[in-house]
Amino acid sequence: MTKKNPQEIFTKPILEWWHKSGRKDLPWQKEKSLYKTWVSEIMLQQTQVKTVIPYFLKFLSDFPSISGLANAKESEVMSHWSGLGYYSRARNLHKAATIIKKEYGGKFPQNFDQIVALPGIGPSTAGAILSLNKIEPRPIMDGNVKRVIARHFYVEGDLSKGDSKNRIWKLTESCIPDSEFDVFTQAIMDLGATVCLPRKYKCEQCPVNQSCIAKRKNMVESLPQKKARKRKKKTEYNFMVIRSGEDFLLERRDSNGIWPGLWSFPTLEINEKVRPWINSYIGVSNSYELSYMDPFIHSLSHIDIKINPIIVDVNDYKTDTISKDMIFIKRQKIKSLGISKAVKKIIDEL
DNA sequence: AAGACGGGGAT
DNA sequence: ATCCCAGTCTT
CATH class of the missing domain: 1.10.340.30 (Hypothetical protein; domain 2)
Known part of the structure; x- marks a missing residue:
C-alpha cells in the first residue's frame, strides 16, 4: 500500500x-x-x-x-x-x-x-x-x-x-x-x-x-493518549486580613512558587500560631479584634489550597513598617495591583 | 523526564 | 469529579 x-x-x-x-x-x-x-x-x-x-x-x-x-x-x-x-x-x-x-x-x-x-x-x-x-x-x-x-x-x-x-x-x-x-x-x-x-x-x-x-x-x-494524573496535593493557609476601616494590608509575594510577585494577604502556614504572629506584626501594645470568614478551597491544577481568612480589625496601623513589598491600601485601589482570584474573592466578600 | 505553574469551561 | 485548555520554565 x-x-x-x-x-x-x-x-x-x-x-x-x-x-x-x-x-x-x-x-x-x-x-x-x-x-x-x-x-x-x-x-x-x-x-x-x-x-x-x-x-x-x-x-x-x-x-x-x-x-x-x-x-x-x-x-x-x-x-x-x-x-x-x-x-x-x-x-x-x-x-x-x-x-x-x-x-x-x-x-x-x-x-x-x-x-x-x-x-x-x-x-x-x-x-x-x-x-x-x-x-x-x-x-x-x-x-x-x-x-x-x-x-x-x-x-x-x-x-x-x-x-x-x-x-x-x-x-x-x-x-x-x-x-x-x-x-x-x-x-x-x-x-x-x-x-x-x-x-x-x-x-x-x-x-x-x-x-x-x-x-x-x-x-x-x-487518542491522543492522556497522561496519568498525579494525585492532587492538599495544603492549608491562614490568610491574615489586616484591616483598618476600608484600608487593607497587602504584601508582595515571593517571586517563586504560587502567585509569584503578586500582592496578597500575609500568609501563615497552618502550624504557625496566629496570636503571637499578630502581636509581633502589629505591635503587642495595639488592640485588635479577630473575626473569621468561612474557609474555602481554592483549587489549582496541581494543588488544592484550603484558605482560612482571618480578619484582624485594627484601629490605627503604624505605617512606619510599610516597605517596598508591603502596602496599606484602600479597597478601591486594590484592583490596580496584580492579585490572585483568592484575594479578589475575599475582598469582594468583605 | 517530571513537576510547577491558575483558573475556568465543558461534560 | 475529571479532563483539558493556542505551553513554558525549572529542576
Missing part, C-alpha cells in the same frame, strides 16, 4: 473547510500584527479563547504597542493579568517587550531563533507567531493540533516526549502547505477546537474523516 501525500488527503480538505467554517473574527485576527499575535498566543497558553477575549481587549486598549508595553511599569502589566493565571506569562511578556525595545528597536523580530529566545516564548508559540503572520511556515504544537494529528495519522504514546513527540512534529511539518500556511495553521487549530473535540467529537462534520486512521480503527476516543 502506497502512502498518499498528506498535502492531498489532509491539508487541502482542511483549507477548504476553513474558508467555509473556520474562525475569522477573533479579536486578535482583526488587523493582525506580530504584536497582537504575540500577546494573544501568550494569553492563550493553557487558557480558553472565551476566557482570554476580555483580557486581550483591555490589554491591547491600554498597551497598544510594543513600546507602550515596554514603557509601562511591571506592576501595571501584572494588574492586567489578575485572575488570568500563570502569572509568569505577564512578567515575561513585559520583560520581552523591554528586550525588543532595546535589542530590536521596538520592532518584533522575524527570525525564529531570536523569537524563541525571548522569555515566555517556546517553539510552539514562536512557530505560531511566524506562521499566522505569513512570515515563515512553522507548526504550532498546541492541544488542538496534537489531537487532530494524533488521531488522523494514528500517533500513539505520550506526545510530550521521546519518539512520539518527534513523530508528531515531523508529521505536522509535512502537512504545512507552501502557500496558505497561515490559513492552515489557523485551520488545524479551528478543526481541533470545534470539530475534533476531546470527547464530543463531530466526525460527521470533519473534512478529513475519510482518511482518519483513528476513526477507521474506532479509536478516536483513546
